[in-house]
Amino acid sequence: MTQTSVVNDLVNTRLVRSQAMPDEPAFGAEKERPESFRITDWSEIVARIRDGDPAAMEELYAIFAKGIRYFLLRNLGSEDLDDRVHDCFVIVTESIRKGDLRDPARLMGYVRTVVKRQIAASIETAVTKRRSQVEYEESLFRITDWKDDPEQSLLARQRAEIARKVLTGISTRDREILQRFYVDEQPQEQICDEMGLTYNQFRLLKSRAKARFGDMGKRLAKGMGVSFRHAG
Amino acid sequence: MDKTFHESDERLELYALDRLSDSDVIRIEEHLLICDSCRDRLDDAANFAVPLRDELRKNPVPHRSRQSSGVMDWLRGQFQTWAKPQFALTGALAMVLIGVAIFRPGNSPLVPLATLQLTAMRGADVKSVGPARELDLTFGDAPVTGGALNVEIVDAGGGPVWQGASRPEAGGIHARIAKALPPGDYFARLYDSPGHLVHEYAFRVKG
Numbered sequence: 001m002t003q004t005s006v007v008n009d010l011v012n013t014r015l016v017r018s019q020a021m022p023d024e025p026a027f028g029a030e031k032e033r034p035e036s037f038r039i040t041d042w043s044e045i046v047a048r049i050r051d052g053d054p055a056a057m058e059e060l061y062a063i064f065a066k067g068i069r070y071f072l073l074r075n076l077g078s079e080d081l082d083d084r085v086h087d088c089f090v091i092v093t094e095s096i097r098k099g100d101l102r103d104p105a106r107l108m109g110y111v112r113t114v115v116k117r118q119i120a121a122s123i124e125t126a127v128t129k130r131r132s133q134v135e136y137e138e139s140l141f142r143i144t145d146w147k148d149d150p151e152q153s154l155l156a157r158q159r160a161e162i163a164r165k166v167l168t169g170i171s172t173r174d175r176e177i178l179q180r181f182y183v184d185e186q187p188q189e190q191i192c193d194e195m196g197l198t199y200n201q202f203r204l205l206k207s208r209a210k211a212r213f214g215d216m217g218k219r220l221a222k223g224m225g226v227s228f229r230h231a232g
Numbered sequence: 233m234d235k236t237f238h239e240s241d242e243r244l245e246l247y248a249l250d251r252l253s254d255s256d257v258i259r260i261e262e263h264l265l266i267c268d269s270c271r272d273r274l275d276d277a278a279n280f281a282v283p284l285r286d287e288l289r290k291n292p293v294p295h296r297s298r299q300s301s302g303v304m305d306w307l308r309g310q311f312q313t314w315a316k317p318q319f320a321l322t323g324a325l326a327m328v329l330i331g332v333a334i335f336r337p338g339n340s341p342l343v344p345l346a347t348l349q350l351t352a353m354r355g356a357d358v359k360s361v362g363p364a365r366e367l368d369l370t371f372g373d374a375p376v377t378g379g380a381l382n383v384e385i386v387d388a389g390g391g392p393v394w395q396g397a398s399r400p401e402a403g404g405i406h407a408r409i410a411k412a413l414p415p416g417d418y419f420a421r422l423y424d425s426p427g428h429l430v431h432e433y434a435f436r437v438k439g
Binding site for chain 2: 063064066067068070071108109111112115156159160163164166167172175176178180183185209210214
């Protein structure tokens with residue numbers, strides 16, 4: 001199977017995110033969003049990696065390392081995280097050197113595909129290992145040990161509690177609006193039409209709920225001495 | 233050098249909720265691989281949206297119908313309330329008492345509808361009409377404004393008595409006052425859609 005066909009086989013799957021990241025900001029922290037984002041000229045860096053330029057490898061690592069860690073951590077947990085990130089880079093750079101990445105503009109897509117393959121392979125390995133071990137050991141190995149992290153469980157419970165408080169503090173009508181959007185997955189145009197809202201009113205309701213969620217999270221964190229940043 | 237834009241908060245939230253198309257997911261994930269800012273905002277969006285969705289799922293509220301059928305919902309609710317035995321009995325008793333009050337001997341019942349043609353005039357000549365359960369007013373010389381005119385009825389002291397829309401018909405514009413006005417002097421005021429007073433008419437309900 002060529003690399004290109006691998007890319008095509010995997011484009012319809014998605015990366016799963018479900019866990020907090022190291023250095024995760026506190027609830028409600030304002031985030032600034034720059035207007036635009038300039039990307040690197042991939043053809044230049046790809047050409048340099050092909051030529052064996054170590055500086056280009058470092059640049060590639062600097063660009064993608066955090067993003068790769070982000071998705072690997074969310075999908076597989078922190079176990080062997082550095083090794084997994086390294087494995088992804090080895091695959092990407094080897095492919096570039098061998099000329100498998102014919103179109104440098106596809107570099108981001110290719111990196112994403114490699115990450116996805118690594119995640120899929122790790123999960124498959126874990127499932128197989130568990131199946132074989134379950135026959136003579138009682139659940140000694142669990143794929144999702146990291147999901148049972150006590151701190152993660154605490155954070156999840158706290159967020160659920162805050163969400164419950166936010167919802168009990170709003171009117172039935174506002175709750176229905178949120179329910180239509182978040183649970184029934186109705187498009188906002190339909191919600192605005194059926195509930196007699198303007199788009200701005202709809203956005204305001206959501207942003208107020210989110211702000212209240214953030215405020216309650218901050219108060220909770222302050223009162224309980226709980227940090228909403230992941231320990232890493 | 234290419235230039236690309238960050239993902240919007242709305243799209244990041246939809247991504248966190250797994251509600252984007254496959255092609256959008258690919259595009260957003262490729263961007264997330266290289267963008268710290270969007271990863272941070274994705275965490276914010278997910279930390280809010282996912283627990284909120286889960287809580288809403290646990291305790292859903294029943295949907296009201298469309299806004300346009302809200303009146304029907306209200307009426308249905310009222311019917312269900314009044315159909316309960318304790319309310320039905322009270323309602324029936326109230327209806328009997330109202331009937332007795334209206335039709336008891338010596339009590340002259342109001343006529344169903346009285347009509348009155350008004351024109352804007354200065355002077356002491358005030359049009360009058362007998363008491364009725366409803367009053368149909370015709371404003372014969374109402375100005376043509378190109379839009380609907382609103383009608384306000386106030387009593388002699390300027391206290392609001394009734395408000396509603398007028399309808400253009402042959403002979404002028406009309407307004408049906410769907411309430412019995414007690415004997416006294418009244419003013420009917422016409423307003424255009426921006427709310428400017430256009431004309432004022434005086435009339436009297438005889439005792």
